[in-house]
Amino acid sequence: MQMIKYNYPLKKYNTFGIDIHTRKFVRLDNEQQATELFKEGTFFSDNCLILGGGSNILFSGDYDGTVIQALFRDVKILEISTDSAIITADAGLEWDKLVEWAVKNGLGGLENLSGIPGHTGAAPIQNIGAYGAEVSEMINAVHAISLENGDRRVFSAEECRFGYRDSIFKNEMKGKYLITRVEFRLSRDHHNIKLSYGNLEQEIKGRGQPTLAAVRDAVIKIRNDKLPDPSLTGNAGSFFKNPVLETDQYTKLKKKFSDMPSWELGNGLYKVPAAWLIEKAGWKGRQVGRAAVHHRQALVLVNLGGAKGSEILKLSRMIMDSVEEMSGIRLSREVNII
Numbered sequence: 001m002q003m004i005k006y007n008y009p010l011k012k013y014n015t016f017g018i019d020i021h022t023r024k025f026v027r028l029d030n031e032q033q034a035t036e037l038f039k040e041g042t043f044f045s046d047n048c049l050i051l052g053g054g055s056n057i058l059f060s061g062d063y064d065g066t067v068i069q070a071l072f073r074d075v076k077i078l079e080i081s082t083d084s085a086i087i088t089a090d091a092g093l094e095w096d097k098l099v100e101w102a103v104k105n106g107l108g109g110l111e112n113l114s115g116i117p118g119h120t121g122a123a124p125i126q127n128i129g130a131y132g133a134e135v136s137e138m139i140n141a142v143h144a145i146s147l148e149n150g151d152r153r154v155f156s157a158e159e160c161r162f163g164y165r166d167s168i169f170k171n172e173m174k175g176k177y178l179i180t181r182v183e184f185r186l187s188r189d190h191h192n193i194k195l196s197y198g199n200l201e202q203e204i205k206g207r208g209q210p211t212l213a214a215v216r217d218a219v220i221k222i223r224n225d226k227l228p229d230p231s232l233t234g235n236a237g238s239f240f241k242n243p244v245l246e247t248d249q250y251t252k253l254k255k256k257f258s259d260m261p262s263w264e265l266g267n268g269l270y271k272v273p274a275a276w277l278i279e280k281a282g283w284k285g286r287q288v289g290r291a292a293v294h295h296r297q298a299l300v301l302v303n304l305g306g307a308k309g310s311e312i313l314k315l316s317r318m319i320m321d322s323v324e325e326m327s328g329i330r331l332s333r334e335v336n337i338i
């Protein structure tokens, strides 16, 4: 049953644990409710926020509008052949439940993305990625409903214009669609096991054959060792994106910081770890009011308890200014500021 509440508290609905209220909160339990709600055309992007699990959001204050959460959670196999399957998963299904389901059913592709918080409907928004995989590699199509008129639209993977932590839903289509379900193409045979990121291969060695389940377990172990658990310490994962630099800018920076790690992406582009720049600028573990930079992962900002969104935002600005002064690079935020 669709739920509507007014002046609704959102502390439990954002992993930073920011204690704010929304003027109105609507929970949708099926696609039909979404179509009905949006066909009136009363929702516009500037006073309506689609919320998933709230794990990539920072509320800077109370929300003077309507927060809509889609909680339908079905997952189905649409097509199956000897070597692959196309599955569809509803927006409200917890992302990691989907990965667990895929691994249990011998379907490969999502295992490196184990342990990422949030809902399936948000996965295409920033093209979630971790441990050598990006979700765009597995996405077949994204189904959505227009907030302006309730019309349905299917975006092909190409139309989603995926990039590093980027898609059409963060640009031209920002705030215009509710993603209702996502189709994935997964392997059933000849899985492409990816072990090249960081110490993943080493972690898997002690687990026998590199099966889908072993990759999932190893990724979860590595993540648990370095990322703070949001149920204990409020955070939204990486607060900033890793900067991607052109050769000139990269060469200049490498001359200044010869020990700076980097990854060559091809086409004259280099990715530099923002965590390294933040740590180099002296921010790792530092606290400003009730906000802090995590002591094990400098890319993660944390709420030490009772922080306001504005305090976290202020800390993020201080870091951006300081890193820019040190390196000439202006970091961009990954987390969505509301």
Ligand code: FAD
Pocket (backbone or CB within 6 Å): 015, 049, 050, 051, 052, 053, 054, 055, 056, 057, 070, 091, 116, 117, 118, 119, 120, 121, 122, 123, 125, 126, 127, 128, 129, 130, 177, 178, 179, 180, 227, 228, 229, 230, 235, 236, 237, 238, 336
């Ligand atoms: P929300 O935070 O609720 O929303 C994020 C954005 O998507 C908002 O703009 C929202 O309006 C929009 N949105 C959400 N659902 C929909 C929908 N159905 N339709 C339209 N718009 C929608 N991310 C990674 O990529 N890799 C990681 O390794 C990673 N690790 C993390 C670790 C931790 C501890 C935490 C807290 C976060 C991490 N994240 C990571 C970030 C986050 O988990 C992902 O971005 C996730 O996909 C966000 O999902 P969500 O449902 O919580 O989205």
Ligand code: EPU
Pocket (backbone or CB within 6 Å): 129, 130, 131, 132, 197, 198, 236, 237, 238, 239, 240, 241, 242, 261, 273, 274, 275, 276, 277, 279, 284, 296, 297, 298, 299, 334
């Ligand atoms: N590093 C430091 N100091 C630190 C942490 C890291 O200098 O405190 C340096 C090290 O050189 C390390 C490098 O940064 O080798 C990369 O660190 P890590 O492997 O932890 O990855 P990251 O770049 O910090 C990215 C994603 C994560 C994802 C991991 C694993 C972004 C913005 N973040 O983090 O995604 O889980 O790789 O693939 O791309 C998220 O998006 O919220 C997120 C957690």
